[in-house]
Amino acid sequence: MSAITYELLHVDKNSGARRGVVHTPHGDIQTPVFMPVGTQATVKAMTPEELKEEVKAEIILGNTYHLFLRPGHDLIKEAGGLHKFMNWDRPILTDSGGFQVFSLGQAGLRKITEEGAEFRSYLDGSKHYITPESSIEIQQALGSDIMMCFDECCPYPSTYEYTKASMERTTRWAERCKNAWTKENQGLFGIIQGGFFKDLRDISLKDLEAMDFPGYAIGGISVGEPKEEFLDILNYTGPKMPENKPRYLMGVGSPDYLIEAALAGIDMCDCVLPTRLARHGTAFSANGKIVIKNKKYERDFSPLDSECDCYTCKNYTKAYIRHLINMNEILGMRLLSIHNLRFLTKLMERVRIEIEHDNLKNFRDEFYKKYGYTK
RNA sequence: GGGUAGGUGGUCGAGUGGUUAAUGGCACCAGACUGUAAAUCUGGCGACGAGAGUCUACGUUGGUUCGAAUCCAACCCUGCCCA
Secondary structure, X not given: OOOOEEEEEEEOOOOOOEEEEEEEOOEEEEEOEEEEEOEOOEOOOOOHHHHHHHHOOOOEEEEHHXXXXXXXXXHHHHOOOHHHHHOOOOOEEEEXXXXXXXXXXXXXXXXXXXXXXXXXXXXXXXXXXXXXXXXXXXXXXXXXXEEEOOOOOOOOOOOHHHHHXXXXXXXXXXXXXXXXXXXXXXXXXXXXOOOOOHHHHHHHHHHHHOOOOOEEEEOXXXXXXXXXXXXXXXXXXXXXXXXXXXXXXXXXXXXHHHHHHHHOOOOEEEEOHHHHHHHOOEEOOOOOOEEOOOHHHOOOOOOOOOOOOOHHHHHOOXXXXXXXXXXXXXXXXXXXXXXXXXXXXXXHHHHHHXXXXXXXXXXXXXXXXXXXXXX
């Protein structure tokens, strides 16, 4: 019996959208789901209680690379695992460090070899090597419910040759990750790469499927490309992924992308966007983004979103939050973080209902119209 | 009253004869952010003008000079020290 299993409840008759449940050792996840990111064993500015009671988050992420550097996976293991260390008893998914191969590579802080990736720490310049085997070792020490294969997320744009070589290496790394995986109470997901080339996506998917992972992710999109290209790969790859396993789209978190992901049959998405935007002073709302610093909100004594049920919207006005953000007060970032995260979890609750009613496409169109997206 | 330091754009503060509408910081006004090197980054910020450009600016007045925020004189104001 695998640690991670997927139960399909309903498929939207008018799209490929799936309503389901992911079963994990720390409980069930209703899907499609949005997963807040808590890189350094904390969803920035949020307590676990707020994540449960206000945000209603079902699962959060942690990061292999960051926790390996500080405080160290051995320390977290000693603490009793990541769940206990950070006081979060619901499911946790850990990213493998693969995204840092991308993001630190952009900054020239990383070298890739067949063996793995050498990082120069952004903390103190020290050198660290992460291999598929060590990534799994770290993730097993952290004790996440869902581990991710160590992969390379290619920059956009990349050439066909580079993308192909990278994808093939990611596949070899996936095999090594699978071989290094020993803990039965943790699941391991394969990551489909191949950039913006459909034939490479097909090869990646086929090769990973042969390895029979308990779940699959699409990596390497939402890396700065135009929305059309994002949708092109998403809609091409999503529906081809195994039906009996969770489908995870990595790194997506704007409201429109989340709805599009669900329409493409995706079950899980994660993103730093809501929390980062919050700290930078921007809020989601049904009527579009709100840059709260803008002068027009100076005397706006209404909530961020009159339809929102979050703690922030029930108790605070735009004018007050604007004041807090302008004064660089921590509470401003906290209130916006609660709101942005709740906005997305509530959006996904709605998406699940619309799927059950075979109505997600219509909902998408209505949502776009109100939000101000042109599509 | 004597001595001394100083008065610069919203503010703090560089600049001490000519690429100076005047470095920076802050404030202010916008923009960006998508598996977190991110409570970060980018742009704007004298007035008028779409723009080329024009005008007005470094306490006040006057002077030296081809040219002054920068040099000189007087005056006004502020801080500190002494009486």
